[in-house]
Amino acid sequence: MSLSPRVIAFLLAGLISALTAVFLTFVEGVTRSMLFVVAISSLIVSFFLILYTIEILVYREVNKMYKTIHKLRIKDFTISRSTLIKNNNPFKKLNDEIFVYVARKQKEIEELRRLEQFRRxxxxxxxxxxxxxxxxxxxxxxxxxxxxxxxxxxxxxxxxxxxxxxxxxxxxxxxxxxxxxxxxGEVKMHFEPVDLYQITLEVFEQLENTALARQTSLKIKTDQPGAVLVKADPQRITQVLTNLIENAIKYGNDGGKVLVSFETEKKHYNVLVRDNGPGIPPEHLNRIFERFYRVDKSRSKERGGTGLGLAIVKHILNAHKSKITVMSKPDKGTTFSFKLDKAE
Structure with missing residues (x-):
């Protein structure tokens, strides 16, 4: 049998009224009419006070806790930050603590599921x-x-x-x-002044046969003469340029062009690797830095490669506190760019 707040309040108010009436019977000079008035008054006042206490402070908050549990079931984790800070009601605090704790655990579970899916x-x-x-x-x-x-x-x-x-x-x-x-993080970067212009020339020389086989021209463009000195790990940044230039040759057009540009900024050099190949469809741009992701799997297999080059480029540049970006238009070519700090 379930009791409503009004029934509970009435029973408790009746108990209080009865105890008050019994207590007054031991007081001299109290008449029956006075006992009746006190008992009724006590019953009414106690009823409303108890009802308010149960309804406002207990039942409403328990009902909110039930709604919170329902929100958690449907994975609705929205909660007002001001609610968490300003609440003094212990039931509300308990409700919010449960909500925040479960929301955090749910996010952890979802992250573990995501990692497990990634692992598979x-x-x-x-x-x-x-x-x-x-x-x-x-x-x-x-x-x-x-x-x-x-x-x-x-x-x-x-x-x-x-x-x-x-x-x-x-x-x-x-x-x-x-x-x-x-x-x-096992690979530690060894930063030192590096001449990107010289490294690019070495990469061009290394990939010369690959470029000749596709009749691709390799060029460097700078907005000022002389060395392009940056603070970087020479081995790793060479790997970045090799991967980007080799991809531009392999996936560009026969008889195409690959242009490596160095643009001077106040504290950085902006490095761009451009080709005039077929480009990358927009729906693939957000995924090309994933491991083993290939835009055209059959074509990629023909060109060789492991499917890990761009993922490696991304992580090396992250370790340099830089970020690789890509812009591409179908039939107009692709441009990869990143920034490196100037060497002091």
Whole structure:
């Protein structure tokens, strides 16, 4: 049987009225009419006071707690900051504390779920990326074992293909290790004055054959002559420029252009790597820095690469307290840019 606040208030008020009347019977000179008036007055006053106390201070707050629990069930975590600061009512404080605690725990649970989903996707991606070169090399080697080894031309051809697959596997593992170390902070940056202009020339020389194969021209543009000195880790910033320029060559057009620009600002150099290739569709721009993400998977496989280059670039620049940005328009090319502090 459930009791409403009015019934509880009436019962308690009746008890108080009865006790008051009994107490007054021991007082000399109190008549029955006086006892009746006091009892009724006590009953009415007590009833309204108790009802107010139960209704306002208890039931309303318990009802709010019930509504809070309902909001938590539907994952509605909106709560006024002023409510948390100004409330003096202990029931309200308890209600808000429960709300805030559960909201925090719910966010932690959602973050753990997100990380678990990320872990599963990452393992699936790694398994797929590792499987491709391993199965390719395994197929070539088994073909040789089955008798093709006796044919010198076939043997050399298959060994070269197996070696290429294993080289791709080696590059993938190295990139995975590098990315993991960057994410966990194991790789420490060694900052020193670095000439970006000279590093870019070295990267151009390193990628010369790749550019010639696609008839791509490589150029540098600066708004002032001389060295472009920044404060950076020379090995890591070389890796950043190599990844960006190599991508511009691989995914640009045949006979295209790659332009590396250095723009001088008050305390920074703005570095831009542009190509005049097919561009990146807008729906892919927010995801190209994710691990193993490829805009055109079939085309990316043909061009080679591990699918980790831009993710590595992002983490290296984060360690330099910088941020990589991308702008692209279909059929007009893509521009990657970032800023580095000038060397003092």
């Amino acid at each position: 996707e990452f393992l699936a991606d790694v398994s797929h990326e590792l499987k491709t070169p391993v199965f390719a090399a395994q197929g070539f080697i088994h073909t040789l074992i089955d008798g093709a080894v006796d044919d010198e031309k076939v043997r050399d051809k298959f060994l070269a293909k197996a070696a290429k697959s294993l080289d791709g596997l080696d590059a993938l593992v190295k990139d995975l290790v590098a990315l993991s170390q960057l994410e966990t």
